[in-house]
Amino acid sequence: MVLFVATFISTFVTFFTQSGGGVESTAPVDQAWGSLWFSLSVMLILTAHEMGHFLMARHHGVDSTWPYFIPLPLGFGTMGAVIRLRGRIPTRDALVDIGAAGPLGGLLICVPLWCAGVWLSRVAPSPDLRDTFPGQFSLWHLVGSLSDATPEGHVVQVFGDNLLGVALQWLMKGPLPVGTDLFAHPVLVASWFGFLVTMLNLLPVGQLDGGHLTHAWFGARAETLGRVVAASILIAALLFSTSWLVWFLLVTFVVKFKHPPVEDESAPLSTSRKVVCAVCFVLTVLTFMPAPLRFVAM
16 A cells, blocks of 8 residues: 555656646646646556456465555656465466456556547647657667767657557547647556556566466467567667667566466366457557657657
8 A cells, every 4th residue: 555655646746747747737736637637547557457467366266465556756657566476376267367357457447548538638730750760769770879979959759659549549539630649638648658568568478467378378388489579679679769678678687488387287278268368469469569668859
């Protein structure tokens, strides 16, 4: 509960001080309301995600902690939340249930919030954000520009797009006029963060949610798949956005690639759980952002 309250405060204060509450007004009251919308939305998404894991673990008789929320007074004000499983998972089916319940539960909240955020955001003129391939915030570009004395133009931070978010935005707003974009409401920013959390957790590596699913389906072969995904993350850092480098280091040295076996490895994965895995793999594609965060020159 202390961590929950600390994370709520951290998300509120960080968004208030670093983003002005995500509103155009300079009035502290308006910025406070924007920060409150952001903080409540983020906490709701994270709670739904972690409680999905928690409730499904309890359903299968696996001892687990309550969610631990992680405050961080930088970026979005949090590094998310985790639960710790203190007991062995009995079967592959149980592993799928526990692993999939988090991202599916989070998306059940995140998608409606995204739609609400799109509806609350106004269409505004957008600057011409010049970008290249490899991206201007990629390792390739950064290493190649070390000799530059000064950056060219004004540098702005850009949030990446994913197929699910773009499709929902198009259904609600239609195609935006050329030279315009959405001035993101705080709820939209929070739900974008929710998409980011879902995407990262669904990566099929180690004991991430996606790693639970691939281990349940492929067994020990999932470790090889995890190493391939880690290599792909490094390529994404090289060509798209340096922000992937942080996640590469986390999955390689913190999450790692091995996954503990379930108690009954001989019991096969049921057809219904394979369907759940397939749905989650599709969601991995739909929420994937080649460049989650990047900086481009105007």
